[in-house]
Amino acid sequence: MISYKKEGLKDETLLELYTSMLKPRLIEEKMLILLRQGKISKWFSGIGQEAISVGVTKAMKTEEYILPMHRNLGVFTTREIPLRRLFAQWQGKASGFTKGRDRSFHFGTQEYNIVGMISHLGPQLGVADGIALASKLNNKNQVTAVFTGEGGTSEGDFHEALNVASVWQLPVLFCIENNGYGLSTPTSEQYNCKDLADRAIGYGMESHIIDGNNILEVYNKISVLAEDIRKNPRPVLLEFKTFRMRGHEEASGTKYVPQELMDTWAKKDPLDNYKSFLFENGILTEALDEKFRAEIKTEIDNALAEAEAEKPIVPSETEELNDVYQNHTYQEVTPNSTTEEIRLIDAISQGLKQSMERHDDLVIMGQDIADYGGVFKITDGFVDAFGKDRVRNTPICESAIVETGMGLSIAGMKSVVEMQFADFVTSGFNPVVNYLAKSHYRWNQNADVVVRMPCGAGVAAGPFHSQTNEAWFTKTPGLKVVYPAFPYDAKGLLASAINDPNPVLFFEHKALYRSIRQEVPTDYFTLPLGKAxxxxxxxxxxxxxxxxxxxxxxxxxxxxxxxxxxxxxxxxxxxxxxxxxxxxxxxxxxxxxxxxxxxxxxxxxxxxxxxxxxxxxxxxxxxxxxxxxxxxxxxxxxxxxxxxxxxxxxxxxxxxxxx
The missing domain is CATH 3.40.50.920 (Rossmann fold)
Structure with missing residues (x-):
């Protein structure tokens, strides 16, 4: 059923690809037993899709980031995450990756350069943009791979992320696992084009269709593409044709899938077919196969025993509250005695500029902020001072740009995202409240992002340019909210907001921009957040x-x-x-x-x-x-x-x- 081409690969590599697929398959079979026994709460099966996760991960370097989905267990196992920790994660034990705060694959780990998904699916695509942008700015010559399902391609984040990646020529592999169904909705009811790869045309982007059940086609194609992208940074859209052999999650079942379709794809099983190929070419024997299986099963059993022996989490209110934000020690920088009378808008511009001078890794992004200087001219002249790499005009895509800021933070950089008007944050609301706000609590990943929010009425701007919507965010644990009324405070607090490794919503009242003046120190200084x-x-x-x-x-x-x-x-x-x-x-x-x-x-x-x-x-x-x-x-x-x-x-x- 599947045609394999070795492409000069050594037998050792061919066997590594086999065992790398075998391991997640055997783990999944064990998890399904544990699910029935009530020892794990939920399971999203990737049986029949192992070739994609394994092939992509094997083709990438260990220092390159991968952003997987529910059915990408092979990414985690191929990166050799200890099974004990994976099992502890799925059982809600403390030695997992989220301290029992999230389940299944909703986690990331900097140790293994993996960034897990959130249930909203789309935001991770823009996060991949941010990680890739950091790689490009720092000349790391690295590729970022991000997964989504065919269902996720209907979300606006998909469009925004691909558009940004194309405009900025970011080294991202956008991997679509087209497995036939979004929960119970078939592809015929999800999109009206023959191949999702064709969407790349609209973004001026290269695309490829790959047999997602053919491990050698996946591995060889991604190996070639990744090496080329490292030399010539650009995004590529990949559509992997595959099928989901089990339910969206096990409770969903597969009754809505025609049996003949299940039978057809069962014959294309990536593991069984590849095993037959290896047997036929004398690369794998029954004895060797049994040896591999025995070793993996022993590893699974031992890791399960360790995870099960771990004591249940003992709730600690102090620990829970302390983990909402990354610890940050405020560093006071006192101003000099030289002052000048400036407006609120000037103070914000000064504070932003001096922070750009102080932090070489700070990137600012927003609509019209580069040569035009922003609609309020706060970043006027910034391109001349810092260049277009660090002062970046963005398409109109608030969601993707907030997500890009998150990706920059994951890669160790800082960002300031300007909402042209605070009202427009609604178009980026999901990543603000569900990604930036929750990441540190979930898996100890800070979101070093400041979102600037020109806000407020009194300037005859009407319903869509006048809101002061701070209450949306003060309600959300994990976010900090700053709202200065004077130039002195605005400058010092903006500097502190940028220094803070946590996400900060920085509100700037438009009616005060040019109406309020004050003596403000000319050089850089800070003021503490949380002090009235x-x-x-x-x-x-x-x-x-x-x-x-x-x-x-x-x-x-x-x-x-x-x-x-x-x-x-x-x-x-x-x-x-x-x-x-x-x-x-x-x-x-x-x-x-x-x-x-x-x-x-x-x-x-x-x-x-x-x-x-x-x-x-x-x-x-x-x-x-x-x-x-x-x-x-x-x-x-x-x-x-x-x-x-x-x-x-x-x-x-x-x-x-x-x-």
Whole structure:
């Protein structure tokens, strides 16, 4: 059924390819038994697809990254990950790769240069772009291989990742395992083209169709391609024709698959056919085959015994909380005495530029940020200073660029991603909240990415360019959220955000860009994240605000000089300076929280709850929240003025003082 061409391969190599396929097959057969015994919770079988995982991995260098999927056990075993650790991972033991926090193949390991998937499938394609970009920028001459199924090619991430890789000529092998079904949906209901490889034409990309059940065709083709890509970096789309012989996962079954189709593909089994080829050519004997099988089964049994003997995980609240973020020690850099009066926008530009000078591995990416300098001109002149390798215009693809930032972090680099407007982060929401936020907790991989977020109303920009959507991210463990109101803070906090190895959402209010000026040190300096600023002091009431709302509060206090208030500018929303909040409220006995965002679900609600829970006995009045209307943000100024909480604050403040 399958025609094999040795292509001058030595018998030793031919046998290595066989045992490399045999090992995951025997492991899978054992896992299916354990699944029925209830010793593992779930299993995604790759039986019948071993040739793809093994062939690709064998053709690559061990230092090159591979991003596999559920059915790529052969990637892990071919990279010689100890079976004890794999079994511990599947049993939720501490010596696995995720400390019991995720299952099956949802993990990565820097030790073996493998980056596992998340259930959303698509994001890993863009992550591969980032790893490949790092390789290209550092002249490593390495290839990155990333897997997806034919079902995953329908996701927008697939389009975005291939487009970016093509535009930037990144050395990525995009490997599609076309195995006939996405869970129960056949390919005829997934796409309307003959071959997925044809999609490469639209990206100006080379593509190949490979028999995914022919180990020699896979290995030889990938070996040649990988060597050529190392010399001539470019992306290549590969469609491996294969079939999924078992269910999407074992509970799914295969009743929806016609039996004749199962019978046809059973005859194309990659292991059985290759074994017959080796027998026919005198390369493999019955005795040698039995020896291989016995050795692998012994290895499996011993590793299983070790994993099963390991004690169950003992929950530790401290350990769980400590692993959400990578540990980071803030390093204070004090400013010089030379200052100049600059706008908020200038401070951000200075902070970004000086960070680029300080970190040679920092790359900034975004729409129109290169020669054009960004829509707000924050990166104007950056190309001349740092070159287009480090100041990168991107296609309109927020998701893929966030993922590229994640890939750069995996490869040990830093990135700043500019959302042209904070509203547009919705197009990249999935990788922010599911990849950047969760990676360190899941498998100890930090996401050294800062996402710059020009935000806010007051500039007549309407519903799609005016949101202040910080609450979407303060809710997500693993993300840090910074929101400065002054040029001095913006410059120092941006430097610290870039130094921090964790993902940071950095909000910049557009209405403040050119309206707020302040004396700011001319050289590089840092400010700590999670420390609020006390702008005014008094015993009457505590006012808590951030962003543009800080200036609305200041204007109100300037109008009422008789009000002696503590005015707290939070500056950082995650981490939140609760110590400063509690100390002030316990002193004044009253608290009012002003935010620009609409009321329900905003951060003011959480701050109010925290105050009620921790300062209740010191309160002399209910905690008051002041926020904007529960509508989208309108365009015309009369409606926008009505929407904003700006003009509501004064009346609510006076009412609370009278309580």
């Amino acid at each position: 600023s006390l702008l005014r002091e008094g015993n009457d009431i505590t006012i808590i605000a951030y962003g543009a709302a800080v200036h609305w509060a200041l204007k109100t206090l300037d109008k009422h000089e008789d009000i002696q208030a503590d005015l707290i500018d939070l500056r950082s929303l995650q981490p939140l300076d609760t110590d400063a909040i509690y100390a002030s409220v316990k002193k004044t006995g009253k608290a009012i929280i002003l935010q620009e965002d609409s009321l329900f679900g905003g951060i003011a609600s959480d701050i109010s709850a925290l105050i009620m829970e921790n300062c209740f006995e010191q309160l002399d009045a209910p905690v008051k929240r002041v926020a904007s209307m529960e509508t989208p943000i309108p365009f015309i100024n009369q409606l926008e003025d009505q929407y904003l909480s700006r003009d509501k604050f004064e009346g609510e403040l006076l009412k609370l003082l009278e309580y």
